[in-house]
Ligand SMILES: NC(=O)N[C@@H](CC(=O)O)C(=O)O
Ligand SMILES: [Zn+2]
């Protein structure tokens with residue numbers, strides 16, 4: 001038994017003191033004041049906010065095949081430092097996990113190398129090539145969380161329809177990267193003012209919206225659970241809201257960068273390049289509203305580490321993707337909560353219970369019986385984002401030198417501290 005003194009969210013931005021008693025890795029009791037037990041270990045985090053351990057359902061760990069960019073070991077450490085206790089890895093690795101054997105190999109490696117809970121998606125199509133569907137039933141037996149061809153959109157409507165029919169049978173979920181290749185026209189940043197002024201080829205919002213609209217219709221027709229990755233457009237939010245109103249089993253996620261940055265922040269620097277791209281202020285506002293109102297149920301980082309060489313080729317030549325695990329909470333707390341655009345309650349919900357529920361896991365809850373995955377945050381602590389301090393191998397952030405407030409100090413997984421004083425316990 002161990003008792004923790006901290007502060008929890010009451011409602012909105014209000015907090016209250018709380019005590020949590022932990023027993024055998026679970027929350028045994030939680031309340032404003034618990035009865036004292038003699039000889040019990042005390043963990044005093046008075047003044048610090050305690051939340052459920054964060055859950056990120058969209059992370060690129062790059063292993064196997066991309067170990068220069070990240071590994072399960074470095075990526076999971078970055079996640080722990082960011083306050084995450086559960087993450088789900090995307091399958092755009094080499095090889096792609098498209099058979100139970102490849103998945104098993106990944107799960108085994110995660111078991112030995114990771115500090116936190118690492119789950120994984122399996123591919124929708126063999127090698128993420130968009131041609132042949134994988135054996136969903138066999139992958140399901142191996143414990144995949146869902147199916148995704150992230151990095152690419154599934155171009156064939158017929159294939160997506162067949163995938164949804166099969167996955168519906170398993171009560172599984174598709175987590176989709178939405179991108180209509182025939183609408184790309186060689187674009188690499190948002191088709192908007194910046195692209196026009198600086199003579200870059202743009203990616204039209206329709207590139208994303210058309211596939212979202214197609215898939216929402218397919219989900220409604222098949223009844224298959226469907227989740228939209230890294231939403232970036234106002235059209236996508238509108239379409240998702242409408243489909244939800246019509247009763248389709250559909251959800252969406254948004255990244256910290258799409259919530260905070262727009263094409264107005266763009267610089268001629270590869271660290272501002274990601275897919276989907278930073279869009280307009282109108283889009284950003286729609287995403288914040290969608291998150292606030294619950295249309296968008298989760299914040300996911302889409303943590304996409306790359307080497308320096310891959311990112312130093314400007315907007316056109318660099319790889320798509322930025323890191324996000326170590327900066328997400330502080331950025332969103334500072335720029336959305338402190339500025340009054342989102343409540344602390346909603347922010348934490350969208351980083352814990354929201355994503356966990358989407359993929360059907362029991363984590364992300366501060367309640368009796370739940371796994372004692374806990375994140376402790378000092379909300380008064382100011383710090384400056386410096387990529388050189390990241391545990392991630394990826395230093396590719398557009399938020400370099402940003403001043404933020406709110407620091408993850410301690411993280412417990414099943415009641416055991418894995419981060420203390422903002423450092424990994426080795
Ligand atoms: N988001 C990105 O810009 N890049 C991701 C792929 C993806 O999430 O589509 C990557 O794997 O690097
Ligand atoms: Zn993607």
Ligand SMILES: [Zn+2]
Pocket residue numbers: 058060090150151302304
């Ligand atoms: Zn991704």
